[in-house]
Amino acid sequence: KQEVTQIPAALSVPEGENLVLNCSFTDSAIYNLQWFRQDPGKGLTSLLLIQSSQREQTSGRLNASLDKSSGRSTLYIAASQPGDSATYLCAVRPPGGTSYGKLTFGQGTILTVHP
Amino acid sequence: EAGVAQSPRYKIIEKRQSVAFWCNPISGHATLYWYQQILGQGPKLLIQFQNNGVVDDSQLPKDRFSAERLKGVDSTLKIQPAKLEDSAVYLCASSFTSGSDEQFFGPGTRLTVL
Numbered sequence: 001k002q003e004v005t006q007i008p009a010a011l012s013v014p015e016g017e018n019l020v021l022n023c024s025f026t027d028s029a030i031y032n033l034q035w036f037r038q039d040p041g042k043g044l045t046s047l048l049l050i051q052s053s054q055r056e057q058t059s060g061r062l063n064a065s066l067d068k069s070s071g072r073s074t075l076y077i078a079a080s081q082p083g084d085s086a087t088y089l090c091a092v093r094p095p096g097g098t099s100y101g102k103l104t105f106g107q108g109t110i111l112t113v114h115p
Numbered sequence: 116e117a118g119v120a121q122s123p124r125y126k127i128i129e130k131r132q133s134v135a136f137w138c139n140p141i142s143g144h145a146t147l148y149w150y151q152q153i154l155g156q157g158p159k160l161l162i163q164f165q166n167n168g169v170v171d172d173s174q175l176p177k178d179r180f181s182a183e184r185l186k187g188v189d190s191t192l193k194i195q196p197a198k199l200e201d202s203a204v205y206l207c208a209s210s211f212t213s214g215s216d217e218q219f220f221g222p223g224t225r226l227t228v229l
Contacts, residue, residue, distance in 0.1 A: 034218075041222075044158070044220040046217055102163065105157025106157050
C-alpha cells in the first residue's frame with residue numbers, strides 16, 4: 001500500500017527566503033507525482049506535475065524534482081512571498097490497473113511566509 | 116473555461132441525518148472523483164467515475180455512502196446516516212479522459228456533523 005509523507009508538517013519563514021518542502025513515498029512504482037497548493041477554505045490548485053520519466057519541472061519561482069528510485073520529491077520555492085502562504089500537498093499516481101487515477105496524498109506542509 | 120462546481124459550500128447536520136453533495140465537472144471531462152479530506156490530512160479518494168461507470172470505489176464506506184453520476188456529467192454523493200467522523204471537506208475533481216490526466220479540483224463542501 002502506497003504511503004506518502006511530507007516533512008516538515010509546518011514551516012514559518014521570513015519573506016525573501018528560499019525554501020524546500022519534502023515529500024517521500026514508499027512504493028517507487030508511480031506514474032507521476034503532482035504538487036498542489038491549498039488555501040484555507042479552498043480546493044486544490046495544481047502547481048507542478050512530474051512524469052515518472054522526468055527528473056524535474058519548473059514553473060516561475062517553483063521547481064520540483066523527482067528521484068523515483070529513492071521515493072523522494074522536493075518542491076523548491078525561490079524568494080518566498082507572503083502570498084505563498086498556504087498548505088502544500090504532494091500526491092502520487094500508480095502506474096496502471098483499476099486504480100489508474102487514484103492519487104495518494106501526503107498530509108501536507110503548512111507554509112507561512114511573514115513580511 | 117469554467118472550473119469544477121460544487122454545492123453546497125457548507126453544511127451542518129446532526130448525526131444520523133442524511134446529506135447530499137452535488138458536483139458539476141469541467142465540460143467535456145469524462146473522469147470524476149470524490150475525495151474526503153479530514154482536517155489536518157491529505158484528501159482520500161472515495162470513488163472514481165469514468166463517464167457514468169464506477170472505476171474505483173474501494174475506499175467508499177458503502178454501508179452509509181453512495182454516489183451516482185447519471186448521464187456521465189453531474190454527480191451526487193450521499194451520506195445516510197451521517198456519523199461524527201464524517202465531518203470533513205468533500206472535494207470533487209475531474210480530468211479530461213483517463214486517470215492519467217491532470218485532475219482539477221472544486222472548492223469543496225465542508226460538512227460538520229454534530
